[in-house]
Amino acid sequence: MLKIYNTLARDKQDFQPIEPNKVRMYVCGMTVYDYCHLGHARVMVVFDMVYRWLKASGYDVTYVRNITDIDDKIIKRAAENGESIHALTQRFITAMHEDADALGVQRPDHEPRATQYVPQMLEMIAQLESNGLAYKAADGDVNYAVRKFPGYGKLSGKSLEDLRAGERVDVTENKNDPLDFVLWKHAIEQEADEVKWDSPWGKGRPGWHIECSAMGSKLLGKHFDIHGGGADLQFPHHENEIAQSEGAHQCQFVNYWMHNGFVRVDEEKMSKSLGNFFTIREVLKKYDAEVVRFFILRAHYRSPLNYSDAHLDDAKGALTRLYTALKSNPPQPSLVREGDGSSPDGPTSHSTRLSKDDSQVAGYDKGRPGGVAVDWNEPHARRFKTAMDDDFNTPEALAVLFDLANETNRSQSTETAVQLRALGRVLGLLQRDPQQFLQGGAGKGGLNDAAIAAQIEARIAAKKAKNFAEADHIRKELLEAGVVLEDSAAGTTWRRA
C-alpha cells in the first residue's frame, strides 16, 4: 500500500485514488522568462519519479504540469529584451523541454499554458463573484475576499490572525483585507495589447493563482488526487488555489498535497532573488545528466538537497559503481519483452504503457530498448517496492540497487544484473550502455577514442615484451588525460575518471 506524506494532514496517509486504478495529478511548473535552475530540476525529476512509480504500480495516471506564460516578470523581461511576450516564452519553453529531456523527465500528459486558458479563468472568477467571494476594487482589480472563505489557511497551517500579525503583508487601500489576493489585474495603458484580455471587469490579465485552479479543474476535474510543487508554493500559492477552487466549486479540490524540499547552496535556499542559482544547462556542461538525476533521487524528496561540486562528484562515483556492475551485462535485446503484465501490485497492469512512455524520452535514455519487466517477487524488488511505497523513499530504493550491484559483482549472475537494470528503469536510471556512461566524460582531456585505443594497443605490446616500465608509462599518461585502464582476463578496458 502506497503511503504519501500529505501536507494537508501533516502526516503520511494511505493513498486511496478517487477513481479506482486512476490517478489524476497536477504539478506547478515553471514561469518561463529564464532558464531553469537546479531547483526547477528537482521539481521536474521528483514528480517524474512519482509519475513513474504510480504507473509502475499499475495506475492509469494523468499528469498535468502547467506553464506560466503570462506574469509580471515575463512582461518585464520581454520589455527589457525588446522581445514579444510570445517570442520570449516560446524560447524558454523550448529550453525547458531540452533541460527536462536531458534529465530523463518524461513529458506530462498535458502541459497547459496560462494564456490558453483565460476563458476558463474568467468563468471561474465569475463563479467566485456570484458566490460572494470576489469583488472589484477601486483600482479595477478583481480580488478574492479571503475572509469570506472559512477554510483559508488549512494547507499552510496559518490563521488569518497570525498572518495579520506579520509585518510583511502588503497594505493596499484597494483591498478590503490586506490578505486578499488578485484574481484579475486591470490593464495599464502603456502595456502591450499582447498582455490584455477582455473581461466583464474590463481589460486586464489573470492573477497568478487563478491559472492553476482553472487549468487543474478543466483538465483533471473539480476534485482530483494529487497536487504537487515546491515547498515555497505551499503559501500563498497553493492556499489560494484551494480558496479559489473550493470557493468556486463548493467541493474538495485535492486529496493529497505534496511538496518537495529546496535545493540549497551553502545551506541556503537556491533562488533567483538570492542570485545563488545554477542553471541546469550550466551544470550539464560539467556533469552527466544522469549523474544530476541520480544526485536528486539520492535524497528524499522532502529533505533539503545541498548542491556542490563535491556532492555531484560523489554522486558520479556512486553511479559509476552501479554501471560498473552492469558492464559485463549490457542490455540484451533478446531478453527485452515489452509489457508482460507485471507490476508490484496495484489494480491492473499497465506496463505496456510504461514502455511506450519511455520511448518518448529524448534525453540520455532515448532510443534505449524498452527494458525487461521487473520480477516483483524477487526479494530485492520487494524491498525496493516497500521503500517506494513509503512516501517515495528513493534513498532506500537506491540502497537496494547497490546491494543488487554487489550481488552481481559477486556472482556474475545475469539475473541480478537484469533485475538491477529493470529496477533502475523504474527510477529513470541505468538504461544506457554501461560503456557509454563510463567512457562518456564531459569533454575532459583531449583524447578521442581512437587515440586511447592506439595507446592501449601500444601498452599491450609493451606488456607482451615484458617492458613494464613502458606499459606503466602509457597507463600513467592516459590517467593524466583522465582515462583509467582496467586489465582483466578478457582484455583491457577503459573509462573516464
Add this chain to the structure above:
RNA sequence: GGCGCGAUAGCAAAGCGGUUAUGCACCGGAUUGCAAAUCCGAUGAGCCCAGUUCGACUCUGGGUCGCGCCUCCA
C-alpha cells in the same frame, strides 16, 4: 513576532524501541607483473539535558543550533 521542518559516523544519506542501511573516503587482506575494477574484513554514528522502558539513534518533555514560509520564488 507567528507558523513549520531538521540535527545520524570524515562527507553524503535512510530505515529501525533490542540484531550489517547504503554510497564516497580511509585501514587490512585476496586478486594483479604493478595498478584499476572487484571481492572479503575492520574502523567509525546518532546536538545537549531529563523522562518513559528490561532496553532509545528511534518514543515524550525541555534546551541549543540550523533551515524555511509569512513578499516574487520550484
